[in-house]
Amino acid sequence: MEVSEKKYPRFRDIKFSNFINKNTVKNVFFMTAGIFIFIIGVIVYGIIINSLENTLEEEMLNKGFTKLGNVNILVDRKNFTLSIYEDTILIKSYRANFGKNVSVTKTRANDFATPVGVYKICDLDTAHKYYKFLKLNYPNLEDGMEALRRGVITQHEFDQLKFEFYYDDYPKLETALGTNVGIHGIGRLNYIVKNLPFVFNWTDGSIALKNESIDEILSVTEKGTKVVIK
Numbered sequence: 001m002e003v004s005e006k007k008y009p010r011f012r013d014i015k016f017s018n019f020i021n022k023n024t025v026k027n028v029f030f031m032t033a034g035i036f037i038f039i040i041g042v043i044v045y046g047i048i049i050n051s052l053e054n055t056l057e058e059e060m061l062n063k064g065f066t067k068l069g070n071v072n073i074l075v076d077r078k079n080f081t082l083s084i085y086e087d088t089i090l091i092k093s094y095r096a097n098f099g100k101n102v103s104v105t106k107t108r109a110n111d112f113a114t115p116v117g118v119y120k121i122c123d124l125d126t127a128h129k130y131y132k133f134l135k136l137n138y139p140n141l142e143d144g145m146e147a148l149r150r151g152v153i154t155q156h157e158f159d160q161l162k163f164e165f166y167y168d169d170y171p172k173l174e175t176a177l178g179t180n181v182g183i184h185g186i187g188r189l190n191y192i193v194k195n196l197p198f199v200f201n202w203t204d205g206s207i208a209l210k211n212e213s214i215d216e217i218l219s220v221t222e223k224g225t226k227v228v229i230k
Contacts, residue, residue, distance in 0.1 A: 056216040059092040099205040109178030122170035131185025137170035185211040
């Protein structure tokens, strides 16, 4: 019996249309277009919301102030806001983003959480990678005492933190509590992130606002300005 030789199609004879389902291509196209339109719509909505926001100067005038002399800041992690007060009078609130681990309070380095407590601005960095940086004197004495009680830091480390807190305005010693927490901008991605109409918590534990908001805050704050985080 003669066995016939099995023939395979040559590459040039293969039609790729045989492997492509037109309905699938159509569905993928409409799905991609829908996602693109949704993203554009979200950004446009964010741009509109931002355009309706009053400047700090406008809010000051609305409250009867031409200058602020007793500024303090309240940060509310539950409502994702940072608010500027003149003494006890609310001047303006900003939308704020926090550490990725927003459900807990900062207790150590690299926990991606934002601290809770009473702090103050202790240093200003206008050449920070996230635009501008208002450093807070974290950890404060309450943070240090709690860490000492839990055995996170030693008595010697606590004594050093206490000395630096009183005499240098902020702790410089690197401990398991972490450091370098503050209020900063968004940086190069400012135009995209600031126009998102929802909160996106992305920091390592600091408080992030759009670059324009940082400029406004810098115009009325200084070293020593009180910052309460709750």
